Amino acid sequence: MEHLLFVVLCWGVGGFINGIAGFGAALIAMPLVTTMVPLRLAVPSCTILGVTLCFQMAWTYRQHIDFERLKPVYIGTIPGAIIGITMMQKFPAHYLKLGMGIFLFIYAVWGLFFEGKKQKVIHKGWGVVAGFCSTAISSSIGMGGPPTIVYTSLAGWTKDAVKAGIASYFIVSGILVILLQTYAGIQTKETVMLFAAAAPAVMIGARLGVMVSTKIGEFTYRKVLFGMLAVMSCVILRSAVTQLIALA
Structure with missing residues (x-):
């Protein structure tokens, strides 16, 4: 019971940060x-929680959803999945x-200390690259979020649109x-x-955020966004270095 309360508290805090x-x-x-x-329990449940949270966030900011602007990201997903499977086998x-x-x-350090108050805006064509990289990385190592987040941060969108x-x-x-996890029995x-x-x-945490x-x-x-990206980079680097040390 104590373990379950701890899990609930952790996800409440996570939802709060996600809301911000x-x-x-x-x-x-x-x-x-x-x-x-x-x-074996934490990862699959995390996937469902993540999608549920995204539905809540999408509904909250539904007036800011622009599928036309998201189209380039989706275009890159199919070739990204194919390349991602190849990368998983080769690298x-x-x-x-x-x-x-x-x-x-x-990128996070640049955003935190060198971006300035005038936001840089990149061409929407980079959305194809972001979608490609996100899906490729997700297909190979399961951490495909950063490219899409980086793209949205440079696309000139408002915080709500991001x-x-x-x-x-x-x-x-x-x-x-x-769907894949369910098919695999995970x-x-x-x-x-x-x-x-x-x-x-x-x-509830997300709503408060x-x-x-x-x-x-x-x-x-x-x-705040760049700070979260910095934390994310440290988590990814820690995982990579741990694996490298284990193989040494």
């Missing part, structure tokens, strides 16, 4: 949850993680993962029960 930044619930909750819950996962972690860390875009994209990718009665226990907390976010201006929000 638009992502990061699993980044906050999973390292803590896995100290109490086996990975060691730890080197892919290391490269992504280094890039993400450099959140809507991130949520919309991950609904599609998350549902695909859940989703079980236990994972669904764990999801059911944590879902109210993560949704959204309320806090309304008090945050565009410039401050971008610093």
Whole structure:
């Protein structure tokens, strides 16, 4: 019972951070949850919680969803999946993680300290690259979020549009993962029960985070976003270095 309450609390905090930044619930909750819950239960339940949270965020920011702007991201997903499977077979996962972690860390540091108040805007064609890379990385090492998040942060969108875009994209990718997990027998009665226990907390936490976010201006929000990307890069780098040490 104590373990379950701990899991619920972790996901509540994760949902709160997600409500503010638009992502990061699993980044906050999973390292803590896995100290109490086996990975075979924590990971599948996390997938369902993530999709549920994205549906909530998409509904909250539904007026800011622009599928025309998201189209380039979706275009890149199919070839990305094909290349991702190839990368999984050809390249060691730890080197892919290391490269992504280094890039993400450099980008986060630039955003935190050197971007300035005038936001840089890139061409929408980079959305195809982002969708390609996100799906390729997801197919190979399961950490495909950063490219899409980086793209939305450079596309000239408002904070609410960024959140809507991130949520919309991950609904599609998350549902695909859940279907594959179910087919493989990874989703079980236990994972669904764990999801059911944590879902109210993560949704309430997200709602509170959204309320806090309304008090945050565009410039401050971008610093929060870059800060979360910095944390994400450190998590990815830690995973890569741990694998490299184990192989040494």
